[in-house]
């Protein structure tokens with residue numbers, strides 16, 4: 216009897232070897248017909264074990280391994296390589312290549328024309344299942360749906376981020392930035408290691424105010440840590456956003472187990488509280504709408520009361536009453552409004568998609584201002600030109616409609632930050648049809664046959680000298696100005712080749728919060744630079760030049776979790792001085 220058991224156990228590894236070899240051979244044959252460069256890997260790179268260990272192992276092999284196949288394999292299978300590899304693999308083997316394993320064929324796509332092909336066909340290259348599982352934890356939302364479900368939500372959600380919201384974002388961001396600048400200037404010697412936490416507080420409070428109607432004064436926020444304390448909706452969503460992988464992958468019973476730290480127990484508690492918190496937020500939005508005049512304004516016409524949540528509720532309610540059961544193209548009745556679950560999901564999604572992306576864009580921006588003082592004075596010169604001489608006693612709010620369009624240098628600076636420090640280093644898609652033909656920038660076509668995944672590796676086209684010129688690796692915001700644009704033209708910027716610049720994605724699933732983020736970053740940078748300058752704080756015996764190099768090293772040592780971030784944000788040690 217026992218000998219059968221031993222034979223059975225011995226067969227398990229053999230079975231694993233045979234099925235892996237068979238899978239690899241099958242995928243290799245399919246991939247070879249495509250004609251793109253390949254990196255063949257004989258194990259499952261998506262297994263939980265490999266995903267967990269690949270990143271911590273990076274320091275061990277990075278300094279020891281020379282160039283070659285093994286190094287390439289370890290690089291492309293370590294999360295976030297798209298940023299830290301600085302396009303070195305893509306420059307050697309080609310901007311797009313296939314990673315072939317026993318279980319998957321994955322296109323790593325860095326060619327602008329191919330990226331454009333994929334992102335403009337949202338019904339063919341759909342959101343990948345793993346991303347859907349992570350992003351839909353609190354309810355169905357834009358990022359966790361495809362097809363008709365996505366289209367319906369998009370019709371209602373995208374318009375909620377409208378121009379009126381941009382004005383609110385501008386005002387709230389400027390207010391928060393003024394409070395943060397005063398705090399920084401009041402620190403001993405104006406020095407602080409809290410700039411990253413400070414701008415995260417701005418991003419959190421701007422969302423709290425304009426998305427959920429819960430304004431708060433600026434203050435560096437600690438993540439909640441007391442499971443018994445009351446928690447507001449904004450804090451709950453930003454807490455879950457921080458622990459999104461645990462919240463989406465680990466069962467609540469394990470999150471609550473005795474071996475887990477208190478903060479992880481809280482993930483389960485906050486998940487349980489979310490429906491109640493979201494419901495009470497929606498109830499208060501609906502109550503405020505009932506009390507409001509039909510014009511959508513409060514009694515004081517200059518004070519629009521709308522928030523993203525209230526616009527979302529209004530648009531969905533309007534859709535429900537006008538075409539709640541409009542016929543689908545196939546003749547069946549289909550709803551056109553958001554269900555309660557989708558409303559919860561999409562409200563949560565704003566924080567998930569909009570908080571860290573905007574906060575870290577601001578973190579990199581401030582650090583880069585300190586690293587490149589020439590660009591800081593360049594922006595300040597335009598600010599002084601547009602806003603006139605500085606008067607420290609004048610704290611009249613700057614008007615969004617007239618001033619934002621004129622702050623072209625702030626905007627160009629942000630474009631350049633997001634070119635070299637792209638927040639979302641890859642966007643995952645999978646082919647939903649039998650096959651798809653992609654044509655690259657050289658006009659060569661490739662046929663991909665399902666099942667196949669694609670990673671849109673945004674940093675690769677952002678560092679492609681074919682589109683950005685020989686100084687592609689340099690930080691140079693002036694590259695964004697079109698030399699042919701007339702002075703004072705409303706849009707003086709170049710239009711990058713389709714697919715060459717995708718920090719906000721492109722095509723039907725382009726980020727609906729793009730304008731909101733641009734307005735927020737411009738408001739914060741312009742408020743800071745109008746009254747302050749930022750420099751790297753010097754360590755003992757260091758020159759300013761050495762400190763700038765050190766600070767650049769801190770930014771270069773970045774790693775995405777979902778959003779790109781410096782590994783050590785406290786090493787962004789800045790000195791704030793009044794202008």
Ligand code: HEM
Nearest residue numbers: 357565568569572573638639642718719720724726728732
């Ligand atoms: C600098 C800031 C931001 C960056 C770099 C950014 C980037 C992106 C990218 C790359 C995508 C596409 C992801 C994919 O297709 O896999 C996306 C989607 C999205 N973003 Fe943003 N985002 C930013 C700010 C915001 C803000 C402020 C909001 C809203 C408050 C927002 C809401 C969304 C939503 C709802 C989607 C899903 C769109 C869809 O699937 O139809 N984002 N964002």
